[in-house]
Amino acid sequence: MKCNDTVDPLTIVGFINSHQINVIEVISSTLVELGRPLNFLELGPGVGRSTTAWINHLPKVVDMHVLDSWMLTSENFSILESLLQSKNYFLNFNENDFNKTIKFLKKHGQFKLWQKNIQDNPNKHKIKKIYTIDFMDFLKSNKEHYDCVYIDMLDSEEEIINCFNYFGDSVLICGDDYMSERHPYVTRAVHRFIEQSLVNKNQKHLYVFPEANFYAITSIELSVHIRERLTGK
Ligand SMILES: C[S@@+](CC[C@H](N)C(=O)[O-])C[C@H]1O[C@@H](n2cnc3c(N)ncnc32)[C@H](O)[C@@H]1O
Numbered sequence: 001m002k003c004n005d006t007v008d009p010l011t012i013v014g015f016i017n018s019h020q021i022n023v024i025e026v027i028s029s030t031l032v033e034l035g036r037p038l039n040f041l042e043l044g045p046g047v048g049r050s051t052t053a054w055i056n057h058l059p060k061v062v063d064m065h066v067l068d069s070w071m072l073t074s075e076n077f078s079i080l081e082s083l084l085q086s087k088n089y090f091l092n093f094n095e096n097d098f099n100k101t102i103k104f105l106k107k108h109g110q111f112k113l114w115q116k117n118i119q120d121n122p123n124k125h126k127i128k129k130i131y132t133i134d135f136m137d138f139l140k141s142n143k144e145h146y147d148c149v150y151i152d153m154l155d156s157e158e159e160i161i162n163c164f165n166y167f168g169d170s171v172l173i174c175g176d177d178y179m180s181e182r183h184p185y186v187t188r189a190v191h192r193f194i195e196q197s198l199v200n201k202n203q204k205h206l207y208v209f210p211e212a213n214f215y216a217i218t219s220i221e222l223s224v225h226i227r228e229r230l231t232g233k
Contacts, residue, residue: 006056012117013101014049015152019212020176021053024150026209026229027174027216028057031148033225034171041146042066043135043163044153047101047110048117054150055123062148067131067138072110139166151175160189164217168202171219178208178215190215 009021016024031038038061045051045066058064105113111132118124131138135153149167152175154160167173177183178190190206194217197204205223207216207230218226 006123007052007117007121009049009052009056012049012052013047013098015046016050016053016176017212019209020050020214023209023212023214023216024050024053025057027172027226028054028059028062030222030225030229031062031172032059033228034147034222036061038062038147038171039144040064040148041144041150041167043149043151044068045114046152047105047113050150050152051114051118051127052121055118055121055126058123058126060126062126063128064126065129065131065144065146066127067133067135068111068114068153069134070109070111070114070132072105135163146170148172149174155185157185157189157192160186161192164189164193168197171222172216174214174216176212176214178213179210180213186215190217193217 009016010018031040040054040058040062042051042054042064045068051064051066055064101113104116108116118127146167147170149163149170149172151160151163151173154163164173175186177186179187194204194206203220205218205220205226207218207223207226208214209216216226
């Protein structure tokens with residue numbers, strides 16, 4: 001715990017880094033300027049690092065929903081384990097913590113680990129809905145409107161474009177892996193969507209946070225507040 005009693009996301013196994021966490025803080029601080037209640041959907045919370053970053057910073061007017069298939073179980077956890085062997089992914093993690101996490105994951109599965117990592121967070125009440133389904137099934141049955149969407153899943157340009165189109169009238173669609181060599185399809189999808197929105201006169205703004213490989217596609221309404229926050233004007 002930090003002194004202000006929020007949980008430090010970097011103490012949870014995960015895939016986002018401190019630059020991305022800073023961007024999450026900046027974007028969150030602008031949402032309150034819209035002056036109305038907002039629905040926020042996190043796609044791909046994993047085991048809770050990004051969820052923690054968002055709930056630490058989202059203003060009270062925002063209701064957060066999270067969606068993950070949470071398929072990582074003892075049978076297939078070796079995929080995660082091999083990723084986690086790469087040092088990037090466990091900043092702040094000592095071997096003891098890491099081994100404990102893997103043991104828990106093997107025994108209880110990914111969803112229980114996400115729950116465990118969120119349960120002591122004083123901001124967990126911001127999470128109003130938890131979907132434990134595949135995103136494709138969600139698309140078939142969803143009736144909610146989302147003002148804001150954070151994407152940390154989906155593995156192809158087409159999947160991402162479809163997702164952008166589905167949430168096309170949101171005030172914010174954001175995510176990482178922008179301009180990253182490992183995930184070039186994210187950048188391609190972002191550019192395609194922005195070009196498409198120009199053609200359709202459904203104007204969107206693109207904010208890029210290069211150090212964090214983070215993109216934010218915003219409505220004009222939100223973009224004013226992001227610009228003010230970033231430039232101080
Ligand atoms: C890169 S990880 C998320 C990392 C996390 N945001 C963090 O902060 O560490 C991607 C997550 O997306 C989920 N996922 C991938 N494809 C999915 C799909 N089609 N439907 C639901 N969840 C999916 C995986 O289960 C995994 O937990």
